[in-house]
Amino acid sequence: MNTAFPHFRQLILQMAFFGTLVFAPQIRAQEATPNAKDLAAKLSANLQDGSALIRLKLETTPVAGGPKTTLQLQVKSRRTKAATDIIYQVLWPKERKGEAFLLHKSGDNSPTGSVFTLPDSLQPLSASQMKEGIFGSDLTYADLLENFFSWEHQALVGEEIIDRVPCQILESKPGGDDRSIYTKVRSWVDTKRMIPLKVEKYLASGQLGRQVTTTRVAKDDTDRPVPASVMVQRPGQTSVTELEGSNSKHDVTFTDSDFTAEALRKLIPATSAAK
């Protein structure tokens, strides 16, 4: 007994030590986790990051193989709590340079938008077109505008580790005033960096409509971690879309005229856009 007890005590101490090492971060994470409403509010506030100029590469690859479509894009956005304005313009390839679209949403109003196609066609986007993919990709116009973190119903429904990062699963459901084709959106949120690492959007049929996976996280020009590369998939569809950000500039001065349908007609390079 005299010899056994120190061993037993040592074992208990070792278990406690390793237990502290293994579980302490999780305990701390649990303590630090805000409730669903707060978490959604923070994520929503992060989305409303004011005015920004972003460079993106958009690649759409057919699942069955074949040539992929690559576009270099310039994105101008102005996101506030009251309204969102977004312009996507194709910079490359040369033959598509200048193709563009504009999206606008304010308050509870339905989103509006316009599409400019070459050589000189400017068309408004109808409500049904909002569900179509941008530049033939798997990402819709509505996906770009929708801020499901601001929806009425938010709940934490579990935890899961994504790429060795512990995530809270936030479930967002639209309320009476929220408009969406999705009835439920689940986000796997890295609460430390406050970014979603995976988002699943479910249709009214209960089927998964879209899955957005963050494949690379980087710090932007404001020193904030952001999903720098994402992959968009639609179960059962024939292509996969990847968006890779290469540059961002926040606090850019835009005027209202920068976000008009007429502004789509000319490709204003970053030079003059960033006043």
Added chain:
Amino acid sequence: MTLFTIVVRGLIRRPVRTGLTLVGISIGIAAVIALVGMAWGYEKSMVRHLDVMGIDVVVSNMSGGIMPKVYDASLEEKIGKLPRVKESTSVLMQMLSVEDAPMMMVSGREWAGFTWSQLKVVEGRMPKDGSENALVLGRLAAEVLKKKVGDTVQIDAMEIPVVGIVDGNAVVENGAIILSLSVMQEATGNQGKVNFIDLQLVPDTTKAQTDELCKQIKEIFPEGRAMVASEVVGTSQGFRIARAMSWSTSLLAIIVGVLGVMNTMLMTVFERTHEIGILLAVGWKRRRIVYMVLWESALLGFLGGVAGVTLGAIGLKILETTPAIRGLLEPDLGPQLIFISVGIAVVVGVVSGLYPAWRSSRLSPSLAMNG
């Protein structure tokens, strides 16, 4: 029959087992070569890049994203006037996704600055002046972008003609798109901004004088940092992580190698108890038995090391040509790494043979001969 002949025969007698053990060690050593070679290559490429350009001190604001933050270009004038500064030049460098190529270095350099003088024109010409809408491509960048002189490259919304292909004498330079600072500023909307000021110091500047200069720069540019070029790599967290990751992964491969060789040598000892018993009975000293087993395992390690270096070198050559790496770094497979890798393999062999050697030396001649 010499000890060496017995050792070689011991390995040849079981060719399949020896071969499989060699494969195990060589894969481990190949992993060391590939991972450490990449990490060292990464460091060497950057050091060579700075060295080739003749940069002694780099001034930047490293907080934030992948590349340093931009700051006002007028800072160069103040910094250039500091004592011990022979020449200064401003650079706006960004990692950009260009056309359908992966991210690549786009370097806008102050026209006529010393960083231009190291470039050798391989084809075409240099831009005529700092205002010409023109760029030159490093040799590898031209290959990656599939561009030749006369084509255009689109940087953001601007189409810029390629007027030359250059050899920068360093892989980072050869993988870059190089243009004048003013054109780069215009293309990326960063008029009047730079993110590096490169300094050349007067010859014979001492370390104390360089440190003093760095302090003075810090006073002028508090949010920035002046770093001696040779220390840029050593203090970079990215380099440190790459180094730690390559060695920790290599360590795992080495542990697997140790276990593999140890298993083989133990099997050898168990199978040869009769033979060892005879050797002890005819007068071999126990120490000689230990040497025999250790030599066998060391030879196994050495051969595995040589095979692993060959395998690793092939792996590095393949990695070097992958689109993600091409033009960004040049893997380092110098004599030092080869020597270290083969040395590790031999040490792995000897360490793995210690326990089997000890077991063999404990055998009793009579019991061993009885089987």
